[in-house]
Amino acid sequence: EYACAPEAALVAKPDNFTFEQAASVPVAAFTALQGLREKGQVQPGRKILINGAAGGVGNFAVQIAKCLGADVTGVCSTRNVELVRSLGADRVIDYTREDFTRGAQHYDVILDAVGNRSLSAYRRALVPKGICAIATGPNGRWLGPLSRFVAAIALSPVVSQKLIPFIARPNVADLTILCDLMKVGKVTPVIDRCYNLSEISAAIRYLEEGHARGKVVITLASERQTSTAT
Numbered sequence: 001e002y003a004c005a006p007e008a009a010l011v012a013k014p015d016n017f018t019f020e021q022a023a024s025v026p027v028a029a030f031t032a033l034q035g036l037r038e039k040g041q042v043q044p045g046r047k048i049l050i051n052g053a054a055g056g057v058g059n060f061a062v063q064i065a066k067c068l069g070a071d072v073t074g075v076c077s078t079r080n081v082e083l084v085r086s087l088g089a090d091r092v093i094d095y096t097r098e099d100f101t102r103g104a105q106h107y108d109v110i111l112d113a114v115g116n117r118s119l120s121a122y123r124r125a126l127v128p129k130g131i132c133a134i135a136t137g138p139n140g141r142w143l144g145p146l147s148r149f150v151a152a153i154a155l156s157p158v159v160s161q162k163l164i165p166f167i168a169r170p171n172v173a174d175l176t177i178l179c180d181l182m183k184v185g186k187v188t189p190v191i192d193r194c195y196n197l198s199e200i201s202a203a204i205r206y207l208e209e210g211h212a213r214g215k216v217v218i219t220l221a222s223e224r225q226t227s228t229a230t
């Protein structure tokens with residue numbers, strides 16, 4: 001019923017957030033923050049596209065990109081357009097109606113949170129010196145991320161754009177930044193569903209469908225005072 005963690009790895013939960021909301025922050029918010037700030041080098045006024053803007057990483061990425069002063073375009077399905085717009089996106093592209101990789105608009109940074117486009121397609125949507133930060137592979141399969149990471153590393157040195165695969169690194173400094181943003185209401189986790197620990201197989205099946213909006217949270221206690229996120 002208990003797990004031990006070093007004090008140096010923790011920060012206090014904001015009083016205005018539930019345990020479920022707090023549990024949904026790592027690792028998705030780390031991925032969004034580090035992908036935009038460190039890999040994408042996002043600055044005020046830059047045009048940013050978040051592919052998978054309604055997902056676990058994407059919902060944080062839209063909000064964090066706005067905090068960094070970016071001009072944000074989110075890509076999602078039809079049913080999530082209003083959600084992504086409510087998170088602060090300046091524009092929302094419904095991928096069932098429009099392929100952003102073949103449009104007239106080009107972006108300074110693309111954060112790939114779903115891996116459903118080829119590297120060449122992402123390059124078409126970037127400006128000549130643009131950056132694509134790659135957080136995941138297609139369908140979440142192990143071979144998918146590995147093959148894309150290798151391809152991106154091999155291709156990046158020979159093209160003008162940067163294709164950067166990365167894995168988030170949890171740390172207290174970034175967790176503190178995220179906590180402060182949550183306290184002042186600039187970042188609010190989106191939670192799709194909560195499942196009891198006994199329902200974890202159902203939670204995994206739901207995640208595998210690929211349509212979760214934001215995070216899916218597992219509650220470890222019946223009173224829902226302790227939670228973890230998938």
